[in-house]
Amino acid sequence: MVLFQVLTYSCDAIPIFNNLTHLTIESNPRVGWQSVPGLLKNSPNLETLIFQGLIHKATYRCGDVCLCKKPRKEILSCLSSSPVKVIKILKFGENSDDMEKQREQIKYFLETMPNLEKMILYYNTPSVEDVTEVSSRLQRLVSKVASSTCIVQLISDNLSLSSTVSTNGLLCF
Known part of the structure; x- marks a missing residue:
């Protein structure tokens, strides 16, 4: 989180991170994702993006990584040019009050990331139902996806379900 705060308030341009292949973003309701778009744009070899939850401070300055404060139709996303192949979302569903927002964020990732090969959601629930x-x-x-070959995996302590994303949406198997 400190890195995001430094990048957000720095007057300097975000440097190019050629060696960055994995990035973990900690969930924090007091910190926004303002620096994430620049970080993604300047990480040409980033393959794995790990979110420790999707909760963050909603601001107009989150750029185009999330749906915080902007209508969807106005967004031209930096995610569409991102080289990220794998997204892992830890603590998915941890805050049940924000489940709809979390699902919308996942939908946004799937609809805008053409290089995405796998999305893994770690759902902390004891209930198979x-x-x-x-x-x-x-x-x-x-309903529409950017990558026709993406596999979405939902994992809990008791069950693991996988789906393949097709141009017609998710297909469960």
Whole structure:
């Protein structure tokens, strides 16, 4: 989180991170994602993006990485040119009050990232029914995708479900 704060308030341009292949972003309701778009644009070899939850401070300055304060139609995303192949979302569903926002964020990633090969959601719930319900909702949520070969995996302590994303949405198997 300190890196994001430094990059956000720095007057200097964000440097190019040629050697950055994995990036972990900590979830914090007091810190926004203002520096994430610049960081993604300047990380040409970034392959894995790990979110320790999707909760962050919603601001107009999050750029085009999230849907915080902007209508979807106005967004031209830096995600569409991102080389990221794998997204891991830890603590998915941890805050049940924000489940709809989290699903919308996942949908946004799937719709805007053409290089995405795998998305893994780590869902902390003891209930198999919860996992199947979330999987079902995700399947209905996604109607168009940027990567026709992306695999979405929903993992909990008791169950793991995988889906392949096609141009018609998620297909569960």
